[in-house]
Amino acid sequence: NAGVTQTPKFQVLKTGQSMTLQCAQDMNHEYMSWYRQDPGMGLRLIHYSVGAGITDQGEVPNGYNVSRSTTEDFPLRLLSAAPSQTSVYFCASSYYVKGDGYTFGSGTRLTVV
Amino acid sequence: AQKVTQAQTEISVVEKEDVTLDCVYETRDTTYYLFWYKQPPSGELVFLIRRNSFDEQNEISGRYSWNFQKSTSSFNFTITASQVVDSAVYFCALSEANQGGSEKLVFGKGTKLTVNP
Numbered sequence: 001n002a003g004v005t006q007t008p009k010f011q012v013l014k015t016g017q018s019m020t021l022q023c024a025q026d027m028n029h030e031y032m033s034w035y036r037q038d039p040g041m042g043l044r045l046i047h048y049s050v051g052a053g054i055t056d057q058g059e060v061p062n063g064y065n066v067s068r069s070t071t072e073d074f075p076l077r078l079l080s081a082a083p084s085q086t087s088v089y090f091c092a093s094s095y096y097v098k099g100d101g102y103t104f105g106s107g108t109r110l111t112v113v
Numbered sequence: 114a115q116k117v118t119q120a121q122t123e124i125s126v127v128e129k130e131d132v133t134l135d136c137v138y139e140t141r142d143t144t145y146y147l148f149w150y151k152q153p154p155s156g157e158l159v160f161l162i163r164r165n166s167f168d169e170q171n172e173i174s175g176r177y178s179w180n181f182q183k184s185t186s187s188f189n190f191t192i193t194a195s196q197v198v199d200s201a202v203y204f205c206a207l208s209e210a211n212q213g214g215s216e217k218l219v220f221g222k223g224t225k226l227t228v229n230p
Contacts, residue, residue, distance in 0.1 A: 104197035
């Protein structure tokens with residue numbers, strides 16, 4: 001089915017470990033972004049990309065790295081996991097159309113111990 | 114700077130009641146977009162509606178309706194004759210179009226709606 005696919009769905013990391021959250025979309029969307037959701041905080045933008053080879057920081061970028069080598073994929077890297085990065089992570093994509101609605105992935109629940 | 118405020122943290126109603134979820138936004142742009150998303154207990158985010166700043170017409174979709182008022186910077190969401198399946202967290206979000214696209218969504222903190230049978 002077309003949409004945004006995130007893997008893994010669940011992950012437990014030890015403090016200091018690194019890992020990559022995968023995000024892929026097959027809708028040929030130009031925009032892709034990563035959000036984190038914390039209780040009582042809503043969703044906050046980590047990084048976003050307006051096309052292959054172009055990325056930029058969002059509201060809470062520290063501790064995360066991204067790259068966009070293809071239109072389809074937008075991985076999020078945790079460089080050295082910290083307990084403060086325990087959260088639910090959502091990847092989203094949309095067309096380059098002003099105000100178009102985003103399609104979200106199903107989320108990755110990450111726990112850092 | 115953009116900001117979205119959903120003052121109601123939690124709302125509880127009995128089935129068949131009408132319920133309105135409030136959303137107040139702040140932006141300096143004259144062109145912007147407003148969204149509502151639903152997050153059911155399963156956790157996924159479901160797009161409900163988007164509205165651009167030039168279209169103040171109210172929208173109705175089945176039991177859902179949205180009231181956009183630029184004068185009060187509000188974009189409220191009403192569910193008529195609520196059902197248990199409406200139980201979810203609802204997020205209001207804002208995007209400014211000053212750079213040509215909807216690449217940044219600013220979300221409110223969400224309103225948790227519980228509909229009791």
